Amino acid sequence: MPVEELMTAVAAVLVTVPATLVAAHWARRSADRAAEATVAAGQGQSAAAVEVARIQELAGRAYTRDAVRRAAYTDFLRAADVLARTVGELPGTPQAERKGILDQKATAVTEALAAVALANEAEVTASAEALRQQCDRLERLALRRAVLRSALSTLYAAWCPRNPEVCDHQQHITAYLAHEQLCAWGSLGDEERWAQLDDLRDNLEDSGALSAQEVAQLLDVANSATHWNAMIGGWVRDPLLERFGELRAAFVRVACGALEERLAA
Ligand SMILES: [Zn+2]
Secondary structure, rough: OOOHHHHHHHHHHHHHOOOHHHHHHHOOOOOOOOHHHHHOOOOOOOHHHHHHHHHHHHHHHHHHHHHHHEEEEHHHHHHHHHHHHHHHHHHHHHHHHHHHHHHHHHHHHHHHHHHHOOOHHHHHHHHHHHHHHHHHHHHHHHHHHHHHHHHHOOOHHOOOOOOOOOOOOOHHHHHHHHHHHHHHHHHHOHHHHHHHHHHHHHHHHHOOOOOOOHHHHHHHHHHOOHHHHHHHHOOOOOOHHHHHHHHHHHHHHHHHHHHHHHHHH
């Protein structure tokens, strides 16, 4: 096959590759190598054709492998993001639907992690594993967190529309007091919490802000102060989701780094 025809054939193969950065990269490299191979072959063009085919095949395989990796990393990141968003929105989700939605999103993260592990890049896998552990933590705390946060916003909305500290409306006062108690709950010792539990129950019931079922669930959560401050955060802080954000950024950095490194190799 004359060199011109060969190069046309190579170009024809290359234009069928999707016009992504990766494809452009391989196209450039493969064309360069094909040209080199053609020149180097010199004595026989069939040898050059074999070499071109071999390079094309290697490039194709590497391209496919990279595309699979990229898809696995993207899918994992998307699944983790969906879980974090679900956890964030859970306090506003009807109570009966919370667990089902949460389980589904958490399973998707575990499945997506398996594909990342198959891509077989140690550093990326380790980073993904760290992010998944935070997803697990979010999942474990999400239901208690939702009960707590949803109750806090309901109580806050039931505060006195004027000044709760000087108000004498029983429901406004007790909503305010219950809210204050819950905010301080994580810093109490076990005995102090036990001593205040009845008082908290009275305030919650007197506020009339929550249903009997919501009060029962909240008291159940308040029985243990484990991870309380992580769940409750603060007015603007949300430690669980902030930590998720940090580990997510680290994963993106490592995964993009790994993909780019191979591209430049
Ligand atoms: Zn009032």
